[in-house]
Amino acid sequence: MIVWLNGELLDEGDARIDVRDRGFLLGDALFETLLARRGRIAFLDAHVVRLAAGANILGIPVPVSTGLLAIACEMLLEANGLSDEPRVALRITLSRGPGPRGLVPPENPIPTLLITAVESPPPPASLTAIVATPRRNALSPVSRLKAVPYLDNVLAREEARARGADEALMLDTSGYLSCASVANVFLWEGEKLVTPAEECGILPGVTRAAVIDLAVRLGIELVEDMIMPQRLARASGIFLTNSLMGLVPLSRIETNELAPHRMTGRLQAAYELLLEVEEEEADEF
Template sequence: MQVWLNGTYLNAQDAVIPATDRGFLLGDGFFETMRAHRGTVAWLHAHMERLAAHAAVIGLSSQVLPSGDDIAEIIATLCQGNGLQSAVVRLSLSRGSGQRGLLPPENPTPTIMVTTAPFTPAPSSDGLTLITAQKIRRNPWSVAGTIKSLNYLDNIVAKQEAQQAGADDALIMSVDGSVAETTIANLFGIKDGALWTPDGTTGILCGLARSFVINCAKANGVETRFDPRTPLELTEMDMLFTANALQGMRPVMALDGAPIGNAKQPQDIFTMLTRMVEGNLCNGIRV
């Protein structure tokens, strides 16, 4: 399997990162995952904008990033070379090597790597089962929580909680006790014909799929609400679902053992939004 590392295409086993790399030592960096079909990534411009925003948050110039055109070419080359019709693409950026200590070098040379893996659609099921994470809370003031930080320990620990409980994923609350998101996706609900999702100030990572869903709802006259909700209040929703840029939209069947609405009978709003999201993620290509 080929990867792209700092301007060079290499076999994965030949890709080497220095022992002094701050991404490895301190989690000093960020990443972005993208979904590609036939070598083309949907929402590439939005992905590049988010990478630039992440760079600004940690004090890096967006000039360190490859251009959107360069990234598109890299992805197409990797997908073709690795024989991938549908792929998960990950761009990882570390601040690079530096002296010992927390403060980064004044003129860093980032490590940038692009990898691909086969894309596997989520298995067909009646819906996801979620549990409420007990060990982790989202913090609106956390830098690592509001970008795709290379330090993903909070999400890993919450995912382990879900696995140990026999659930598909974990619902993570904000520090004030309101609902935030899951370990890998933003959360939405439907109640009385209106869409609901946690506000962006709750410490969530506002995903591209979240923005797309909100914009689609607005364009189709569906009201979107952002008021704080507790896990118990979610069980009163007509429907609950998750959204991210890899797996699209997935209904939630149960939270902490309590059933959610009737996930076997998707609402008209959910069906409409799913069709629009999936069509965009596939670039209009039938797969």
């Protein structure tokens, strides 16, 4: 595999990250996961905006512009022979870079920027989930950043695997529904669509934002709310969203079977059209 590291295309065996890099030592880093379809990157601008916003909060300089990031991703796809593949996962990782021992960041950081690309399988038709033990800390600003420390999510996903499920739904420290281990959550309550509020320690997902916008355009009543887990059992449908899988319904939570909601398919179709529009606009650009 070829990677893009600090402005260079390198074989992964030749790529080197400083042993003092704070992303490796302290998790002092951010990342974005993007979907590319036949060389066209979905919602690149939105991902870069989120990356830049997180970097601004942490005080990490972003060493390249959106335009240069787009060129780097295109070069990487081509170098790996992935430009014509139907689904590719791109990951952009930005760390503060090397620093002295201890927690205090260097005054003039030299960030590390890494981009990788691998083929991505098609999304599943549905997923099963459990309500996991690890909680999201809604009071921490890190909960709203796409930050590298993902240990709570790792533990939640491992708990799901051990209990025979695909995904883990996570509550915040106050007991409200927050997110899944790698996705945002939406519930159907009749014809109303409900999703956890940002105050519940969610990551403001790029796909989440797109789905909210689509729901409003389609005339669907949408509420961002504080959701106690008891509402999961009463939901008439639940689906998860992230950049790689789009919208995927849950077929079971714990032992509770869930029937597909008729409007989920409509939103999935609308989201697919939105991706196609994004690709057409990228071609024109």
